[in-house]
Amino acid sequence: MTWMITGGAGYIGAHIVREMRYAGQDIVVYDDLSTGVRARVPDEVPLVVGSVLDAQCVTDALKDHAVTGIVHLAAKKQVAESVERPLWYWHENVEGLRILLEAAVASGTVTSFLFSSSAAVYGMPDGVDLVTEETPCSPVNPYGETKLAGERLVRAAGQAHGIRTASLRYFNVAGAAVPALADTGASNLVPMVFDRLTRGEAPRIFGDDYPTADGTCVRDFIHVSDLALAHVAAVRWLADQEVPADLVVNIGRGVGVSVRSMIDTIELTTGDTVAPVVTTRRPGDPARVVASADHAAQVLGWKSRYGVADMVSSAWAGWRRHRTPSA
Template sequence: MAWLVTGGAGYIGAHVVRAFRAEGIDVVVLDNLSSGHADFVPDSVPFVRGSILDREMLERTLREHNVTGVVHVAGFKYAGVSVQKPLHTYEQNVTGTAILLEAMQSTGVDKIVFSSSAAVYGTPDVDLVTEDTPKAPESPYGESKLIGEWMLRDQEIAMGLAHTSLRYFNVVGSGYSDVYDTSPHNLFPLVFDALLGGQTPRINGDDYPTPDGTCVRDYIHVADLAASHVSAAKSLDAGQVLEPVYNLGSGDGVSVGQIMATVAEVTGIDFTPEIAPRRAGDPARIVSTGESAARDLDWVMRHSLADMVSSAWSARRSAQ
C-alpha cells in the first residue's frame, strides 16, 4: 500500500515525498514535469510521468501501485500569471482535480490531502487570518483552489471521501541540498538570482504602516509544511476525522525588510535593497494563525528565519 503524491517532482511535492519516506511510508510520484524536476525524486521512489488530466493513466497508476490515499500537490500555481491564463489555470486546477477524484472513486481510493492556498482569502481586512476569515480570491488561481476544496466537500457528502485541505502563504527554505525552489515568481529565488547575477534585489514599497515600512507576510519552512502533509495523511489512514481545512501559518510573520537583512547576513553579500514603488493591491500585512493545525497536524514552526534563508541559499548554491 502506498500514497500517491501528485506534483511530487516539484519543490513542495518533493519535500512531501521525502517526509513520507522518512516515516517509512511507501509513496508513488506522479508529475508531468511542467515545473518539476525528475532528479528531485529519490531513485527508490516509483515515478510516473504523466498529467492528472489523463484519467486512464491515473486509474492505472492507482491500481498498479495499490494506492490507498493521495496528496494532491500538482497544479498551476502562479497567481499573477493565472490572470492572463485563466482557462489554462482552471483546466489544470479544477478539471484536473475533478478527473483525479473520478479516478479515485472508480478505483476505491477514498482519502486525499489537498494542497490548497491562502490565496482563497484574497486581501483580508484582518491582522490575523483564521480558517473562518471570509473567502474572496482575487485571481483564477485562488478561485481554482477554493473550487477544489468545494469538490472535496461534495465528494465527502456523496461518496464518503475522507479529506482535508491545507492553506498556506509563502513557502521557503529547503530540507535537502538537492531540492530547491525554482519558481521564477517567488521572492527567495528572485533575490538569490539577483545577487548571483551581481544585481541588487528590490523591495516594492517601504512606506507601509508596519514597523519597518515594508510588507509583512507569512513565511514558513517547506520541511515543516511537508511534515504536516504527512501527519494529515497518517490521521486519515487511522480513520480520524479532520477539519475540512487548516491554515499553516506562523502567527506573527516577518517583513520583506527583515528578509533582506537576513539574506545579507547569511550570504555575506552586503547590499542595500532598491526601493521600487508599491505594487497595486499589496496589503501591508497578511499573517495566518496555525492553531488548529498545531492541535491536529503536528504543525510547528521548527525553523527560524535564518534557518529558512540559509537552507534555501545553500540548496541554491549547490545547484550551480
C-alpha cells in the same frame, strides 16, 4: 496504504516524499515534470510521468500501484501569471483536480485525499492580525480562486463518495531539508532575491506603500521541512477518521515578516549588500497575510520548528549548489 503524490518531483513535493518515506508510508510519485525534477525522486520510489489532465494516465497509475490515498500538489501557483492567464489557471488547477477526483472515485480503492491549498484563499483580510480558518475567504486573484474552488470540490466529492479529505492552506514556503532538494526556480521571494544578487543586480520590492510598518507586504514564512511534516500529521489524521471526514487547516508559523526584512536577512546570509529597488505593486498582492497556527497544533499535534534564519541559510546552500547566474 499506498499514497500517490501528484507533483512529487517538485520542490515542495520532494520534501513531502522524503518525510512520508521516513514515516514508513508507501509512495508513488505522479508528475508531468513541467517544473518537477526527475532527480528529486528517489530511485526506490515509482515515478509515473503524466498530467492530471490525462484521465487515462491517472486511472492507470491508480490501478497499477493499488493507490489508496492521494496527496495532490500538482498545480500552477504564480499569482501574477494567474492574473494574466486566468482561463489556463482554472483549466490546470480545477479541471485537473476534477479529473483526478473522478478517477479516484472510479478506482474504488482511494479512501483519503489530501489537497494542497493556499493562504491565497483569504485574499486581503481586513483588520485581521492573524488569519484563522474561520476568517472569511475572499481571494483577490485567480490563483486563490482556483484553490478555494478546489477545497470546495474536494470536500463535496469526499462527502458524496465516502472519502476522507483534508485541505492544508500553505503560507509562504522557503528553505530546504538538504541542498539537493532546494527550490531551483526564481518565482518565490527568497530564490528571486538570490537570483538578482548572484547576477549583481538589486533585489526588487514590488511596492513600498502598503499599510504595514515599513510599507512592504507582510507574509508568514514556513520552512519546507515543517510543511512536509504537517503532511505526515495530516495523513495520520485522515487514517484515524471515520468516512467521510473533512479538515481545513492553516500551515504557517503565526509570525509576520515583511518583504524588506526578509531581504535584509538574505543579505546578511549571503554577504551581499546591494540595496533593493522599489518597483510598482504586482497585481493581486495583499498587504498582510499571517496565519494563526493554533488549529494545526490542536488537531494535528503539529507546530513549526524553524525560523527565518534557518530557511534562508538552507535555501542559500541549495542555491549555491544548483544555480549559476542566469543570462
